[in-house]
Amino acid sequence: MAGRNMDPKKNPMPVQPPQERRRNFSEVALGYTSEQAASEAARCLRCKNKPCVEGCPVRIDIPAFLERAAQQDFSGAYEVISQSSSLPAVCGRVCPQETQCEARCVRGIKGEPVGIGRVERFAADWRAAHGAEAAVPAVAGEKAPRVAVIGSGPAGLSCAGELAKNGCAVTVYEALHTPGGVLVYGIPEFRLPKEIVRREIGALEELGVTVVTNAVAGRSFTIDELLEEYRAVFVGSGAGLPRFMGIPGENLKGVYSANEFLTRVNLMKAYEEGSPTPIQRPRRAVVVGGGNVAMDAARCALRLGAEEVSVVYRRSMEELPARAEEVEHAQEEGIVFRLLRNPVEIFGDQDGWAASVKCARMELGEPDASGRRRPVEVPGAFEEVPADCVIMAIGTSPNPLLTGTTPGLETQRWGGIVADETGRTSRKGVYAGGDAVTGAATVILAMGAGKTAAQAILEDLGRGVL
Template identity: 55%
Template sequence: LGRLGHEVTIFESLHSPGGVLVYGIPEFRLPKSVVHGEIDCAAECLGIKVHPDAVIGRLYTIDELLGEQGFDAIFLGTGAGLPSFLRVPGINYNGVLSANEFLTRVNLMKGYLFPEYDTPVKVGKKVAVIGAGNVAMDSARCSLRLQQLNAQQTGEKPGEGFSFGEVHIVYRRSRVEVPARAEEFHHAEEEGIIFDFLTNPVEIYGDESGTVCGMRCIRMELGEPDESGRRRPIPIEGSEFDMDVDMVVVALGTSPNPLVFEDAGGLERTKWGTVVADEEAGRTTKPRVWAGGDVVTGAATVISAMGAGKRAAADIDRFLQGETDPWAEEA
C-alpha cells in the first residue's frame, strides 16, 4: 500500500514491530537484523508510521479507527497469539510456560545473546515441550541451545557422562502424525532433541516453592481417525509413569486474541475465533475491513500470511481508487 502511494499507519501491540518474525522465530532461523532492516526501509523509504505498544481493542476499537480516527480502510494482520493450554493439575506452577511466552522472552529479551544480554527465562536442565508442531520444534531447539550457553557461562566442562541438559518433545500421537514440517523435525532430531511419542501429560508436579519438579504421563495408543483425519490417541490403562523435568513448555497451538474484535459489530468469525474473510481478496463481512494471515487461517506460515497481505493490499487499493466497492455490490 505504501508503494502504491497510500498513507499507511501500523498499530503494533508490542514495543517492537515485526510480529512473529521478531518474537516467535528464533535468531538461528531468521536473524533479527534482516527483519529490522526491512522494517526500517519501509518506514524510511515509504513513510509508513508505526505506533508501538498500541493494543487494538484497548487503545482504539476497529469502529473508532474507521470513525473518529479517520481511517479509510483497515487490514487486520493480528495473527493468532493466544496460546492453548493443558487442562491438567499443576499447570500454574513456576516453570510452566506457553511456547508463545517462552519464545517471546527469548527473542525480545535477547536470550539468544546470553550472557551479553540477560533474560528472565531460566531454562531447566530437563525440559519437556508438549506438542510436535513447528513452534514446538523451535521451542525445543531454543531450550537446548540455551542450556549449552548456560553451561559455557558457568564454566562446565564436557566429560564422561556430562550433559548440558535434556530436552524432550512429548507428543500424544506417533512419529507419522507429527504436524511439524519434515525439515523442522529433522533439524530437531539432528540437534539431539529426545522424542517421546504416544505419551500424554496427566499432571505436573511442583515442590514446596511452587516450582516444577516432575511430570506424570500416560502411554497412548492410536484408534480410529478423528475429525482432523488423524488417528485418535487413546490412553492405555495402567501405563502411567513419571518424568523427571524441571521446566515445561506448552506448544499446543494458538488462536486469535478476541480483544482485537471488541465492539467490532458486523465482523463475522468462525467457531475457532478466526475472522471470516474472502480467500482471494481478504475482504471481511465488515465494510472497509480486510484481514489475512493467521487471524484468518489459524496458525500457518509466514509466507502464507505475506501472500494474503499482498492480495489484500491490491484489493484495498482498488477500493480506495473507487474502482470497486464489494460491500455495496453485495447489498
C-alpha cells in the first residue's frame, strides 16, 4: 500500500490565471500531474464503511480507485471507475462533488476532503492519453433486439451504452445537429472541452450504437411509429425549455434565455471570428439566476468581451446553488454578484435594445417549502443596473413536444414524464430518465437513470445484464 498523505489540504488544482482566462475559452482547470494525482489519492484513509461511495449517485468504488491511483496504477483506477460510470472524464470535471462524494469524506471533518473528482479526471485523461483499449466489438447479432433512444445527453448515452454492451442494436435520435445534449450545447468549452464528449460518443459508436442527428421525435416521427420498429424506446430528452420571469421588457432585443445564449456560444461557436451565429457582443451583461447555468452564461459573456458582467440573484451567497468551484472561479474572473436583488423590469433604448434592469432589493424571511429562507421585497427599495444584454437563467422544463404527441404517456403537472425508479413509464415499451423525468438536475443523476432504465429494458426483453 502507498504511504498515506496526511496533509489537511487538497493538492491545489493548477489553473489558468484569472486575468488570462477571462478572455479565452480554453479549459480553466489544467489538471493534475501524475505525482499530484497520486499524492491526492494517498490522502484517502480507506475507511471500512466507505461513506464517500454512499454519496456517489452511481456508487463508484471510490477507495478502490484511489488506492490504485495512489500507487500510480492509473489504468487500474480507470477500470474501477468505468465499472460504474460511463463518462468519467466528464464527471471528473462537472460533478458537484462537494455535495456528493466529497461531502461524506472523513478527511473533510478536520480539513479538506480528498479531491475525488480531480483524481477521477486525471485517471480518465491518463487513459485517453495512453491509448484506451479498443471497445469490445458490438455483440448485437442479426436477431438482436432493436431499441431506440431519444436524446443524446448523459441519460440517453449511458442508456445506449448499457444496452449495446448487452447485445442490443441501439439507435439514438438527436434533435440537434451534434450529439451530447447539455454537455455540448450548455456547458462551455472552458469547463468541459468538447473533444472529451466527442471521444465518449466515438467509444459508443465503436460499440455499435448508431447516432442519427437532426431527428426531432414528436415532429419527424412519433414514439408510436418508433414502437412499430423497435422493441423499446428510452426517452432522455432533457429539460431544455427555458423559463422567463414574465416581467415587462423581456421581449427587448438583447434579452436571451440562458439556453439560447449558451447554445449560440458553445455549439455555434459565436466567439470565433466569422461565426455565422448572430450574437451581439455584450458591453454590460446582467445574468439572472444563481445556478451553474447562470455562472456559465456570465463567464461566457465575459469571454465575449463584456466590460462588466453581473449575476443578479434574489437570495444570498449562502443559498447560491451553483458549484462552489464555479462561483469561486467566476469571482476571481471579476464577475460582480448583486445578491438579494430581483429584477422587476427591463428598460429599453429608442432602438428596442435592452438598456438597464430595474431590481428590487430583497431580504430573507421565513423558510419556504424547500427549507430555504424565502426572499421578500424590501418596500420601496430599487436599483437600476445598466445592461445591453440580459440573460435569464432561472430554470427550464421538459419540452412538451414529445409528451404531447404520445397518447397515454403520463406527465407531471410541470411537464416531467412520470416514470418509476426503474425508468418504466405508463406506456408499455416506453422508458424515461434524466432531466425529462426529474426536471433540471445533474449529469451523474441523468447517467444513473439511463443505466437503470437500460437494465429494466433488458429485463423486460428477457435478457440478462452482463
